[in-house]
Amino acid sequence: MMFSELYSAYYNAVAAILKAALDHPVSKSEIRSIVEKKAFGESVLTIPAALEEERWQLLHPDGTTPLSHPPTLPMTNLEKRWLKAIAADPRIRLFGDDLPDFPDVEPLYRQEDVIVFDRFADGDPYEDAGYIERFRLILRAVRERFPLKIEIQGRRASPRKIELFPDHLEYSEKDDKFRLVGVTRRHGRNTVNLGRILACEAAGTSDEDFFREDSEPAPPEQVTVVMELTNRRNALERVLLHFANYQKEAERLDGDRYRVSVTFDRDEEADILIRVLSFGPMVRVTAPDSFIAQICQKLNRQKSCGL
Amino acid sequence: MAYSERIKDIGRIRDYLREFFVFGFRSREEFTQKSARSYDNEKRRVESWLGEYMQFRQTAEGKNVFLSIDSRAMNHNPLFKAWKTKSFTDRDITLHFLLMDILASPDAAMSLPEILEKLDGMTAGFRDPKTFDESTVRKKLKEYAEEGIIQAEKRGRTVAYRRTENSDLPDRALLDFFSETAPCGVVGSFLLDKSDDRDDAFTFKHHYVTGTMDSEILASLFDAMREKRNVTVETINRHKDRVRENHVVPLGIMISAQSGRQYLMAHVPRFRQITSFRLDSILSVKADEICEWYDDLKARFERMRSHIWGVSTHNESGENLEYVEFTVCWRDDETHIPERLEREKRGGSVERLDGNRCRFSVWVYDSRELIPWMRSFLCRITEFRFSNQVLEEQFAADIREMYALYGITGEEDEDA
Numbered sequence: 001m002m003f004s005e006l007y008s009a010y011y012n013a014v015a016a017i018l019k020a021a022l023d024h025p026v027s028k029s030e031i032r033s034i035v036e037k038k039a040f041g042e043s044v045l046t047i048p049a050a051l052e053e054e055r056w057q058l059l060h061p062d063g064t065t066p067l068s069h070p071p072t073l074p075m076t077n078l079e080k081r082w083l084k085a086i087a088a089d090p091r092i093r094l095f096g097d098d099l100p101d102f103p104d105v106e107p108l109y110r111q112e113d114v115i116v117f118d119r120f121a122d123g124d125p126y127e128d129a130g131y132i133e134r135f136r137l138i139l140r141a142v143r144e145r146f147p148l149k150i151e152i153q154g155r156r157a158s159p160r161k162i163e164l165f166p167d168h169l170e171y172s173e174k175d176d177k178f179r180l181v182g183v184t185r186r187h188g189r190n191t192v193n194l195g196r197i198l199a200c201e202a203a204g205t206s207d208e209d210f211f212r213e214d215s216e217p218a219p220p221e222q223v224t225v226v227m228e229l230t231n232r233r234n235a236l237e238r239v240l241l242h243f244a245n246y247q248k249e250a251e252r253l254d255g256d257r258y259r260v261s262v263t264f265d266r267d268e269e270a271d272i273l274i275r276v277l278s279f280g281p282m283v284r285v286t287a288p289d290s291f292i293a294q295i296c297q298k299l300n301r302q303k304s305c306g307l
Numbered sequence: 308m309a310y311s312e313r314i315k316d317i318g319r320i321r322d323y324l325r326e327f328f329v330f331g332f333r334s335r336e337e338f339t340q341k342s343a344r345s346y347d348n349e350k351r352r353v354e355s356w357l358g359e360y361m362q363f364r365q366t367a368e369g370k371n372v373f374l375s376i377d378s379r380a381m382n383h384n385p386l387f388k389a390w391k392t393k394s395f396t397d398r399d400i401t402l403h404f405l406l407m408d409i410l411a412s413p414d415a416a417m418s419l420p421e422i423l424e425k426l427d428g429m430t431a432g433f434r435d436p437k438t439f440d441e442s443t444v445r446k447k448l449k450e451y452a453e454e455g456i457i458q459a460e461k462r463g464r465t466v467a468y469r470r471t472e473n474s475d476l477p478d479r480a481l482l483d484f485f486s487e488t489a490p491c492g493v494v495g496s497f498l499l500d501k502s503d504d505r506d507d508a509f510t511f512k513h514h515y516v517t518g519t520m521d522s523e524i525l526a527s528l529f530d531a532m533r534e535k536r537n538v539t540v541e542t543i544n545r546h547k548d549r550v551r552e553n554h555v556v557p558l559g560i561m562i563s564a565q566s567g568r569q570y571l572m573a574h575v576p577r578f579r580q581i582t583s584f585r586l587d588s589i590l591s592v593k594a595d596e597i598c599e600w601y602d603d604l605k606a607r608f609e610r611m612r613s614h615i616w617g618v619s620t621h622n623e624s625g626e627n628l629e630y631v632e633f634t635v636c637w638r639d640d641e642t643h644i645p646e647r648l649e650r651e652k653r654g655g656s657v658e659r660l661d662g663n664r665c666r667f668s669v670w671v672y673d674s675r676e677l678i679p680w681m682r683s684f685l686c687r688i689t690e691f692r693f694s695n696q697v698l699e700e701q702f703a704a705d706i707r708e709m710y711a712l713y714g715i716t717g718e719e720d721e722d723a
Contacts, residue, residue: 001454002491002494002522002523003316004454005403006456007391007393007500008391009391009392010395010400011400012500040312040356040392042351043312046311054433054435056397057436057437058400058401058404058405060432060433066405066430066432067404067408069408069411071404071407072501073501074413074470074471074472075456075474076454076497077453077454077455078454079497080455080474082491082495083498086481086495089485091484091485091488092481092485095481095484096481100474102474106533108490108491108494109490109526109532109533110532110533113529113532113559113560114559115560115562116561116562117615118563118564118617118651118653119564120650121649121652122646122649143480143506143508168507168508168510169510170511171509171511172511172513173511173512173513173514173515174512174564175512175513176564179512238566240329240330241329241515241566241567241568242566244328244329244515245378245379245513245514245515247376247377248375249362249364249375250330250332250373251371258332264377274683277682277683278680278683279679279682280705280706280708280709281705281709284712296713297686298685298686299685299709299713301686301687302686302687302688302706303710303715303717304717305636305687305688305689306689307689307706
């Protein structure tokens with residue numbers, strides 16, 4: 001069963017409290033701190049009281065426990081079944097060759113049962129040995145925080161080399177591609193498509209070179225687009241679901257008219273522009289002027305095509 | 308009943324989370340489907356779990372609550388928290404930790420009387436020691452055996468219980484990634500909760516988080532598909548506030564990476580058709596009998612797939628398949644356009660007409676589904692044709708309406 005107390009934040013919080021109590025008598029403030037970390041905003045009102053009042057008979061008044069072993073839980077069948085299902089995913093090899101194998105359970109699903117119908121067809125080559133090797137090195141560099149020397153195939157130009165201090169990997173479900181986000185000495189924040197990387201190796205330089213005080217990478221610039229729409233052809237739900245992955249706000253203006261604001265990073269502007277266009281006359285952008293100008297430019301150009 | 312942060316049924320909160328996250332413009336007074344007290348309780352729970360993402364707006368109609376999450380800025384789906392709120396009794400949690408402590412090693416097998424004796428010993432030091440009757444403990448052990456964490460083995464006339472062998476957790480990065488990208492990813496989040504270390508090597512773009520609320524429905528459908536069963540799905544039409552039972556044969560799950568919507572594709576014997584059901588409209592799934600012709604239906608679905616653009620298998624024109632074609636042009640510095648057509652064409656064909664023009668064509672069950680995608684090429688469409696005349700006229704009318712919306716007269720310089 002997926003919705004089970006076995007997986008609950010409360011069981012996890014209590015397990016952490018009992019683990020501490022096996023090591024030393026736990027204080028009220030320590031219990032509170034564990035609950036704040038492991039459970040939810042209002043859990044501090046219930047968990048410490050339930051233990052203190054001995055409704056949950058797991059902790060003595062002196063902060064010790066009748067348990068003799070740190071609480072652990074074997075993997076459930078559901079967890080094994082999920083792991084067995086993802087073991088058949090082509091991306092699994094990116095994470096190593098020792099795959100989970102649970103002969104005693106059926107996979108939770110089979111790859112052929114799930115179809116992502118609008119994913120782009122030119123995703124990264126997850127079964128290419130060179131790609132796998134580079135991915136593993138990059139992932140290790142992200143986790144262990146060391147700089148990389150990377151050779152990249154340019155879109156039109158010949159290959160170029162950069163040194164980059166990696167921060168994280170970004171995966172796009174629509175593009176089915178990984179991007180490496182990091183910092184270069186000359187250009188600050190930089191993003192590299194893994195599919196364009198021809199070669200990479202540990203740079204062997206110090207990370208301090210990348211983080212001088214005067215070259216701290218600026219956070220991505222954000223843009224907020226404001227749209228107005230009339231709820232016809234189920235436009236409201238379609239727009240709100242479509243932009244549900246961004247910070248957004250919706251408000252009713254009157255009757256069937258709504259205003260929706262969507263905030264995104266500047267580097268996504270071109271993508272957002274065509275996504276807004278895809279809603280046709282169902283939505284009208286009212287701000288910012290620069291975004292409206294881009295829409296007008298596209299429509300003017302469309303009109304010049306004779307339609 | 309007194310308010311509790313924990314809940315018994317995930318279905319109750321599913322609607323509220325969807326409402327706060329996807330819509331977020333309705334005031335307390337507009338939540339007519341439940342009582343005001345119920346609304347207050349659900350809002351309080353969501354605030355307790357997801358307070359950092361919760362925002363409020365005061366309007367003339369009242370105070371609106373909404374969740375605003377930039378999925379690109381987070382490592383883990385915050386809505387997973389809803390799955391970790393299951394209610395339990397004082398007895399449940401006490402028995403759980405004591406039992407798992409008594410059966411701490413997979414090497415030690417114990418009978419029920421031995422376990423009961425140890426339980427009594429462990430609660431003896433409390434002011435009002437809890438005692439557990441045989442039936443309660445047996446029931447809990449049976450439940451845990453079904454979950455796979457306890458094994459029951461016959462020892463002559465008695466049954467002995469032992470903990471299941473621990474399995475090593477996979478690499479944390481693997482769990483970080485697949486918990487966000489694989490179906491029922493919340494299960495990966497349960498596994499991540501077993502480890503204390505933080506890694507967070509990944510972020511996700513074009514990532515829709517609400518689908519997690521349908522995970523239990525999805526898992527039931529996966530089971531039925533594996534067992535080749537008929538199912539009864541209870542669906543809700545939210546526009547009409549109507550609930551209906553559908554007897555269907557589940558054949559596949561289709562997911563949109565561009566909107567996060569998830570659909571069940573199923574054969575409906577009553578209409579002899581394969582059709583789609585949105586997962587977030589399915590309230591429950593009940594497994595029925597095995598479907599004898601399951602493989603034939605699955606093969607039929609596979610044959611249909613190349614003509615399904617999105618998820619629709621019907622149209623309003625009455626034709627079996629509808630035809631769509633359009634031509635796009637590009638400037639010399641826009642070579643990404645033919646590449647875009649190639650990677651987004653699905654079951655369609657792309658024909659190069661000359662150095663700067665391509666024609667896309669496709670036969671689909673429902674050409675209405677192509678229209679949003681076609682509009683994303685606005686600024687470069689030179690011709691289009693639909694076999695469905697109504698849609699052809701609508702597409703042209705929509706373009707004219709867009710010109711009017713933005714005051715496009717065609718007199719401006721296109722690059723102005």
